[in-house]
Amino acid sequence: MEKFTTLTAIAAPLLRINIDTDAIIPSREMKRVSKEGLSEGLFAGWRYQSPGSREENPDFILNQQPFRRARILLSGVNFGCGSSREHAVWALHEWGMRAIIAPSFGSIFQGNCVRNGIVPVALANELVESLARQVTADPAKNLLTVDLAACTVVAPDGQRHPFTLPDADREMLLEGLDSIAVTLKRDAEILAFRERDRGRRPWIYLEAKGAG
Amino acid sequence: FCTMDHIVDTTPGRTDDTRMPGGREFITSTRASALAAGIHLFDLGDDRQGIVHVVSPEQGIALPGVTLVCPDSHTCTLGGLGALAWGIGSTEGEHALATKTLAVRKPRSMRILFEGQLAPRIYAKDLILHLISRFGASGGAGHAIEFAGSAIRALPVEGRLTLCNMAVEFGAWTGIIAPDESTFEYVRGRPFAPTPEQWDRAVAYWRTLPSDPDVRFDAELEVDCSQVAPQVTWGTSPQHGGGIDGRVPDPATETDPNRRQSAERALQYMGLEPGVRLEGLPIGAAFIGSCTNSRLSDLREAAGVLRGRHVASGVKAICVPGSSQVKKAAEAEGLDKVFRDAGFEWRESGCSMCFYAGGESFGLEERVVTSTNRNFENRQGPRTRSHLASPATVAASAIAGSLSDVRKLPST
Numbered sequence: 325m326e327k328f329t330t331l332t333a334i335a336a337p338l339l340r341i342n343i344d345t346d347a348i349i350p351s352r353e354m355k356r357v358s359k360e361g362l363s364e365g366l367f368a369g370w371r372y373q374s375p376g377s378r379e380e381n382p383d384f385i386l387n388q389q390p391f392r393r394a395r396i397l398l399s400g401v402n403f404g405c406g407s408s409r410e411h412a413v414w415a416l417h418e419w420g421m422r423a424i425i426a427p428s429f430g431s432i433f434q435g436n437c438v439r440n441g442i443v444p445v446a447l448a449n450e451l452v453e454s455l456a457r458q459v460t461a462d463p464a465k466n467l468l469t470v471d472l473a474a475c476t477v478v479a480p481d482g483q484r485h486p487f488t489l490p491d492a493d494r495e496m497l498l499e500g501l502d503s504i505a506v507t508l509k510r511d512a513e514i515l516a517f518r519e520r521d522r523g524r525r526p527w528i529y530l531e532a533k534g535a536g
Numbered sequence: 537f538c539t540m541d542h543i544v545d546t547t548p549g550r551t552d553d554t555r556m557p558g559g560r561e562f563i564t565s566t567r568a569s570a571l572a573a574g575i576h577l578f579d580l581g582d583d584r585q586g587i588v589h590v591v592s593p594e595q596g597i598a599l600p601g602v603t604l605v606c607p608d609s610h611t612c613t614l615g616g617l618g619a620l621a622w623g624i625g626s627t628e629g630e631h632a633l634a635t636k637t638l639a640v641r642k643p644r645s646m647r648i649l650f651e652g653q654l655a656p657r658i659y660a661k662d663l664i665l666h667l668i669s670r671f672g673a674s675g676g677a678g679h680a681i682e683f684a685g686s687a688i689r690a691l692p693v694e695g696r697l698t699l700c701n702m703a704v705e706f707g708a709w710t711g712i713i714a715p716d717e718s719t720f721e722y723v724r725g726r727p728f729a730p731t732p733e734q735w736d737r738a739v740a741y742w743r744t745l746p747s748d749p750d751v752r753f754d755a756e757l758e759v760d761c762s763q764v765a766p767q768v769t770w771g772t773s774p775q776h777g778g779g780i781d782g783r784v785p786d787p788a789t790e791t792d793p794n795r796r797q798s799a800e801r802a803l804q805y806m807g808l809e810p811g812v813r814l815e816g817l818p819i820g821a822a823f824i825g826s827c828t829n830s831r832l833s834d835l836r837e838a839a840g841v842l843r844g845r846h847v848a849s850g851v852k853a854i855c856v857p858g859s860s861q862v863k864k865a866a867e868a869e870g871l872d873k874v875f876r877d878a879g880f881e882w883r884e885s886g887c888s889m890c891f892y893a894g895g896e897s898f899g900l901e902e903r904v905v906t907s908t909n910r911n912f913e914n915r916q917g918p919r920t921r922s923h924l925a926s927p928a929t930v931a932a933s934a935i936a937g938s939l940s941d942v943r944k945l946p947s948t
């Protein structure tokens with residue numbers, strides 16, 4: 325995974341609440357057995373004129389300049405709620421998004437972000453709205469900065485807004501770590517736990533049951 | 537374990553060719569990968585096949601005290617048995633398979649007490665829809681929620697699965713219910729459940745699982761169940777709902793600007809005006825199925841309403857049993873005949889029209905009353921308008937051709 329340290333970029337405000345992963349990428353756009361080529365389906369229901377078409381809806385923010393170059397998305401509470409589809413994060417990432425700033429996130433979505441190099445930044449609703457106002461005033465000039473090392477968002481007006489991210493998540497993003505490799509360093513402990521647990525709860529383990 | 541559910545067709549005589557774009561490739565590569573990795577596969581044609589969250593309790597894979605993950609957000613369903621189960625993304629799935637573990641942060645805890653007795657024809661589905669409409673779709677955000685109280689103790693296991701199924705629609709990390717005697721009875725004898733030799737030890741362990749009596753939760757809510765009416769949603773979030781005897785609310789009365797805007801958008805999408813009565817709203821289709829409400833008890837309740845009646849003309853009505861086992865058991869009771877006689881299609885099991893992936897769907901702007909869990913925009917088809925409700929309410933509405941109060945139908 326690529327490392328994330330600091331990003332200064334155009335931010336696109338999409339201030340709706342409860343944007344679900346079906347809206348981020350509709351099921352009909354997840355045709356491949358692959359992580360690639362999904363960005364075309366990003367927000368397909370809103371971005372195109374009609375389902376299935378590729379004719380752009382000019383009213384949708386990501387179809388407008390300069391937001392086509394946005395790397396940061398501003399949104400409302402509970403962003404990424406609903407289906408666990410990681411395609412939502414893959415589509416956002418392939419489209420170019422690297423950080424999402426919202427008051428709260430769907431919990432599976434949040435985990436998926438961290439594992440794919442997108443920073444989920446939780447800021448209070450008033451702050452998100454204030455950032456959106458500042459950005460909208462002059463989107464190409466009023467850039468936002470997400471500084472992951474310092475865990476702050478720097479607004480166009482120069483104000484710094486701290487946010488929190490669990491240490492493990494922050495480290496994974498900063499270092500671009502592969503979580504499987506990190507865990508497997510503790511394989512001996514995992515196996516020892518399983519041995520103990522197998523003695524205590526043998527019915528959990530299929531081998532002990534001889535079920536085929 | 538692996539089962540074929542989302543992508544398969546549910547029409548009789550189905551094969552690997554599905555109506556979903558890319559379906560065949562998905563099915564064949566899933567099959568090949570499962571076999572190569574030594575994963576138990578409930579394939580097409582296997583009589584254990586079905587929707588994953590219906591199959592895993594049925595097969596005794598989900599058990600009290602088991603930690604279980606699946607790359608599907610409704611994995612929280614299994615909390616109904618006292619399993620700690622939650623949905624994950626694909627990368628986390630890979631991690632779980634490769635390392636047998638997942639690192640999770642301890643979530644905040646919440647307890648929701650459902651107290652009082654349910655009125656007749658009020659179900660777990662009504663309770664959870666009521667909860668979400670009252671406290672919002674992010675009311676449980678990030679929490680592990682224990683559902684407790686007298687109404688939960690009285691709820692049969694299948695109802696508990698329905699309730700926990702929609703914990704994710706409340707924003708929860710997962711939902712869970714303390715296992716008790718009904719849980720043990722439900723689990724006993726299932727294929728992957730503890731063997732008779734292991735049984736007593738397993739039950740002794742399960743009895744240690746309930747929360748301590750003096751435990752403190754980060755948040756507590758209480759719901760009086762005796763007043764809950766049959767619920768139906770009117771918008772595009774599960775929080776947009778209320779009693780069947782209510783009206784579509786006026787977004788203008790909403791003080792929070794975000795919620796107002798979301799309600800306005802929802803009404804526009806749903807083609808509804810503020811103040812319209814929910815009861816009597818004409819529908820074009822009725823769907824009974826999904827991991828929320830497609831178990832045997834759900835089909836029995838719906839069949840109880842349908843018996844001796846027929847769906848209104850022009851209503852497309854479909855029933856999709858949640859698993860091949862449910863289908864078989866329902867047919868053994870003659871429920872398939874009740875559904876068919878009433879004008880319902882009777883399908884093979886799978887996710888079916890709970891979601892739209894380019895395959896089968898309801899029509900443009902079709903109004904559907906559905907026993908599923910998500911009324912999101914385009915969830916069941918392009919511009920399809922979904923109204924979530926219990927299977928009994930779906931059945932009653934199918935008969936009337938409009939959203940209906942199932943309490944008003946005399947039993948047959």
Ligand code: SF4
Binds near residue numbers: 825826
């Ligand atoms: S039935 Fe619907 S909600 Fe349940 S797993 Fe299938 S698609 Fe998802």
